[in-house]
Amino acid sequence: MSDNIGKSFEDYDSGVEKALIRFPERKKTFSTGSKAPVKRLYTPLDDSARDYLRDIGFPGDYPYTRGVQNTMYRGRFWTMRQYAGFSTAEESNKRYKFLLAQGTTGLSVAFDLPTQIGYDSDHALSQGEVGKVGVAIDSLADMEILFDGIPLDKVSTSMTINAPAAVLLAMYIAVAEKMGIGPDKLEGTIQNDILKEYIARGTYIYPPESSMRLITDIFAYCSRSVPNWNTISISGYHIREAGSTASQEVAFTIADGIAYVDAAVKAGLDVDAFGPRLSFFFNSHNDLFEEAAKFRAARRVWAKVMKERFGAKNPKSLSLRFHTQTAGSTLTAQQPDNNIVRVAIQALAAVLGGTQSLHTNSKDEALALPTEASVRIALRTQQVIAYESGATETIDPLAGSYYVESLTDRIQKEAEAYIATIDGMGGAVKAIERGYIQQEIQDAAYAYQMDIESGERVVVGMNKFQIKEGSPTGLLRVDPKVGEQQSAKLRDLRAKRDNVRVEAALKALRNAAEGTDNLMPPILEAVRAYATLGEICDVMRGIFGEYQQKVIL
Amino acid sequence: MERKIRVLVAKPGLDGHDRGAKVIARALRDAGMEVVYTGLRQTPEQIVSASIQEDVDVIAMSILSGAHNHLFPRVMQLLAEKSIDDVLVIGGGVIPDEDIPGLKAAGIAGVFTPGTPTTETIEFIKNNLKRGI
Amino acid sequence: MDGSATSPELVRSGDQLAIARLISMVEREDPSRLAILKALHAFGGRAHVVGITGPPGSGKSTLTDKIVGALRAQGRLVAVLAVDPSSPFTGGAILGDRIRMQRHATDPGVFIRSLATRGHLGGLSRAVSEATRVLDAAGYDDIIIETVGVGQSEVDIVRIADTVVLVSVPGLGDDIQAIKAGVMEIGDIFCVNKADKDGAERVVREIRAMLETAVLNGAATRFSGLYVARATLGAHAPISPAADQGAFHHIAAQVSGHPNLEIPPVLTTVAETGQGIDDLVKHIKAHETALTATGYLRMRRESNLAWELGHAAAERVLSALERDERKETVGELSRAVLDKKIDFYDALDALEDALTRSH
Known part of the structure; x- marks a missing residue:
């Protein structure tokens, strides 16, 4: 059969080449959003090396190219989870209740930068940052307010917290305890992915070795005590936001994942004990087909890694479950309404790629934090895709597309080549220390920017189809007084709490950090005693030291 | 020897x-400038002190966290305390239009929001230096 | 504007803006800098100038950062000149060494300046040596010059520094690539950084072996001068007992099987964690003590000055030849050689005559 197709294809191709003399195509070369070359036409000829059962298979079966569940969205939709949090715990608590009332099915907590870097709100470096990009949490007292009136045994909560993830998780457990909910009833995710902080996001505290220990301590603790908690969300999102290509996003994320599994296995954990609780977080960018293919390729690469490299047997360890967020870096400050359309296409790509949960960006995020009105549109976008588009009626509807399968194969191949290079350097931690991963991303980011400036890459409303526009109005503003309010709360807390108990808890934590005991129990005890986030992180700073950024420009 | 435009590129805040x-650091280098890159988590004090020792013509800062209204003017205040008035200070990042007049009044000569081509920033620097080249 | 912010008095008072602006004048060869440099001349010569050099990725900036910290803890005033290459295509540069040292930015006892090579090789040597004199006169006790690369280094660090620390790391592919034959000679102290990585011990062994070979072959190494000075001058020079016992026996390791031959110290550090830094600083200071005690410091500085004077003179001659009337003469002579009217050497003599006559 393929001989016939090959013959016909040659006829078609030579015909086109002749016609091109009179009717040239729009461009000399065509490419994906990540600048990979795209052919004029994909046919069964591109499928010849592929084996359906080996490379694609069935939903819920190895290598999970078609999805991780056997019914996918026919069973239930993805979790619609909007990342939110700003100002004080009181303000954010109101926003969560608003979102739950609008039909979100999970919470996603954004913390401010001082919290993410383990500084209290009254620390000198926190000035001007308190409550800005998320909610300020200094102690268990703030966390109690944040989740006030929200049934923690009924919602799943995702927390974007990395370097101090152990502390915030301990606070969540402690809040639940006060509500009378045991840790075994808690569902949610902590991001807890320090490697991509070194690579792309910048909210690191400790050097790699100690950070990896904290992470494996969390794996071990949760596999015993918080069994339904996703202990890490290995994130490509920020790698892509920093400017990587789609293949690099898959490659570097999975290379990070390999490093975490390696560390946990070396710490004596059974891969099938913690493997099922590993989750991922990807970006969904502009190129609909390339992005959908990317998610399919990522599942296939991870399944192979877990099976072949780590000998995992539990299907849940082999299947890559992921959250997706639409690409913040594609939002334009110009003609912000256009962002609604971009987000819709990106969200569709995530759904076609089989995401387990999704955050859609709001149109005004290139300007400020989103308002309630724009958050509602973003959420409605997901609901339109779920209920009206038809994309959810069958599983993996793009499978078998000559183009999409070929994209999937290419991304897999490119990602595996990168992973081999990183293996050659001694793994992701070493590659990061060398600055290799950062440099690859920066090169891609610079090329992307130069393509926009040359006009080779069109951004509608920004470098083409511009209009004169007035200043946007009605943006959300965080009250600059939040910093002072938090500082006052802290003074009050330090005066009222049992400081003898705090000191004892911090001393126990110090001892554990100097030794090899699991750090979660002493952190939990310090949190219960109302030690502040900054105090707890400082104890570990004193023993672990602080990471110094590697920059190679 | 020819005079080179020297620029300090810094990320204040967290x-x-x-x-x-x-x-932008790469683009400025490719435009023939000497770029002193100071990396993440810089305090206004560190930025000003480095700009003095490096004798830069330009301080370029980027903030995406919303802390610009606090940190940009603080840099200007510290420069004023040292009686330095011949350094061009510019800023970029996620900065709402309504904040721009206040930042300009504080002495931030140029504010560049998302989507600004690097060529525009380069031209702005070349045309607005406060010291002769 | 630049001129008004700087003056010999301001520089001597340690005013960082004045120092910075004078260094800028040095960088762009502003002729008005000369009056200030001349006025500062009498106040130089006190600082200990330390060169730190090694291949990219060897952690020099982090090492420098830690050395600065250790010297500050002793109450010393420290300046750093961090040299990075300019792009040969655009003339621009990204100077990123400072990132690792920014914690010292607000310490008034530390001055850090990044310099780009700006294409001119000789020009940068001049700029670095003039900047070093500025910092010296400004009262910094230690001046650290950090440069990339060895061998084809743009700054001939050897001609400027009193003490050269040659940094290497394990795992740069060719283990000893940083310290090939010919480069060995320029170090006073050898430092294997990132010593927690695999292969560090092997790098130490290989460096020691190469140094021993150099010593046994009687190669002209940078350190051999000092060791000869100690053996010969040392007997007459007033060496303090502290220097003799503390410094020499400390810095010099003996060549295996040849108890009278010595090689310089080969140290290990992990700059990231600070491991080995105190020891390195101790050796740097012991080297200074040894240089002073033997009188070899003066000999080294004299020969450096002779080299610098020679180069400056050559630069002057070259720029004299660039002047219009000289260009004319050079052109005429070249044509005459081309037309076989005179030979090359007669032309050279004629040019020399013309130059000496007008000067």
Whole structure:
């Protein structure tokens, strides 16, 4: 059969080449959003090396190219989870209740930068940052307010917290305890992915070795005590936001994942004990087909890694479950309404790629934090895709597309080549220390920017189809007084709490950090005693030291 | 020997999103400038002190966290305390239009929001230096 | 504007803005800098100038950062000149060494300046040596010059520094690539950084072996001068007992099987964690003590000055030849050689005559 197709294809191709003399195509070369070359036409000829059962298979079966569940969205939709949090715990608590009332099915907590870097709100470096990009949490007292009136045994909560993830998780457990909910009833995710902080996001505290220990301590603790908690969300999102290509996003994320599994296995954990609780977080960018293919390729690469490299047997360890967020870096400050359309296409790509949960960006995020009105549109976008588009009626509807399968194969191949290079350097931690991963991303980011400036890459409303526009109005503003309010709360807390108990808890934590005991129990005890986030992180700073950024420009 | 435009590129505050800062650093270098890159988590004090020792013509800062209204004017205040008035100070990042007049009044000569081509920033620097080249 | 912010008095008072602006004048060869440099001349010569050099990725900036910290803890005033290459295509440069040292930015006892090579090789040597004199006169006790690369280094660090620390790391592919034959000679102290990585011990062994070979072959190494000075001058020079016992026996390791031959110290550090830094600083200071005690410091500085004077003179001659009337003469002579009217050497003599006559 393929001989016939090959013959016909040659006829078609030579015909086109002749016609091109009179009717040239729009461009000399065509490419994906990540600048990979795209052919004029994909046919069964591109499928010849592929084996359906080996490379694609069935939903819920190895290598999970078609999805991780056997019914996918026919069973239930993805979790619609909007990342939110700003100002004080009181303000954010109101926003969560608003979102739950609008039909979100999970919470996603954004913390401010001082919290993410383990500084209290009254620390000198926190000035001007308190409550800005998320909610300020200094102690268990703030966390109690944040989740006030929200049934923690009924919602799943995702927390974007990395370097101090152990502390915030301990606070969540402690809040639940006060509500009378045991840790075994808690569902949610902590991001807890320090490697991509070194690579792309910048909210690191400790050097790699100690950070990896904290992470494996969390794996071990949760596999015993918080069994339904996703202990890490290995994130490509920020790698892509920093400017990587789609293949690099898959490659570097999975290379990070390999490093975490390696560390946990070396710490004596059974891969099938913690493997099922590993989750991922990807970006969904502009190129609909390339992005959908990317998610399919990522599942296939991870399944192979877990099976072949780590000998995992539990299907849940082999299947890559992921959250997706639409690409913040594609939002334009110009003609912000256009962002609604971009987000819709990106969200569709995530759904076609089989995401387990999704955050859609709001149109005004290139300007400020989103308002309630724009958050509602973003959420409605997901609901339109779920209920009206038809994309959810069958599983993996793009499978078998000559183009999409070929994209999937290419991304897999490119990602595996990168992973081999990183293996050659001694793994992701070493590659990061060398600055290799950062440099690859920066090169891609610079090329992307130069393509926009040359006009080779069109951004509608920004470098083409511009209009004169007035200043946007009605943006959300965080009250600059939040910093002072938090500082006052802290003074009050330090005066009222049992400081003898705090000191004892911090001393126990110090001892554990100097030794090899699991750090979660002493952190939990310090949190219960109302030690502040900054105090707890400082104890570990004193023993672990602080990471110094590697920059190679 | 020819005079080179020297630029300090810094990220004040705590946000770690340095894609923009790195892209602009490279673009300025490719435009023939000498770029002193100071990296993440810089305090206004560190930025001003480095700008003095490096004798830069320009301080370029990037903030995506929303802390610009606090940190940019603080840099200007510290420069004023040292009686330095011949350094061009510019800023970029996620900065709402309504904040721009206040930042300009504080002495931030140029504010560049997302989507600004690097060529525009380069031209702005070349045309607005406060010291002769 | 630049001129008004700087003056010999301001520089001597340690005013960082004045120092910075004078260094800028040095960088762009502003002729008005000369009056200030001349006025500062009498106040130089006190600082200990330390060169730190090694291949990219060897952690020099982090090492420098830690050395600065250790010297500050002793109450010393420290300046750093961090040299990075300019792009040969655009003339621009990204100077990123400072990132690792920014914690010292607000310490008034530390001055850090990044310099780009700006294409001119000789020009940068001049700029670095003039900047070093500025910092010296400004009262910094230690001046650290950090440069990339060895061998084809743009700054001939050897001609400027009193003490050269040659940094290497394990795992740069060719283990000893940083310290090939010919480069060995320029170090006073050898430092294997990132010593927690695999292969560090092997790098130490290989460096020691190469140094021993150099010593046994009687190669002209940078350190051999000092060791000869100690053996010969040392007997007459007033060496303090502290220096003799503390410094020499400390810095010099003996060549295996040849108890009278010595090689310089080969140290290990992990700059990231600070491991080995105190020891390195101790050796740097012991080297200074040894240089002073033997009188070899003066000999080294004299020969450096002779080299610098020679180069400056050559630069002057070259720029004299660039002047219009000289260009004319050079052109005429070249044509005459081309037309076989005179030979090359007669032309050279004629040019020399013309130059000496007008000067």
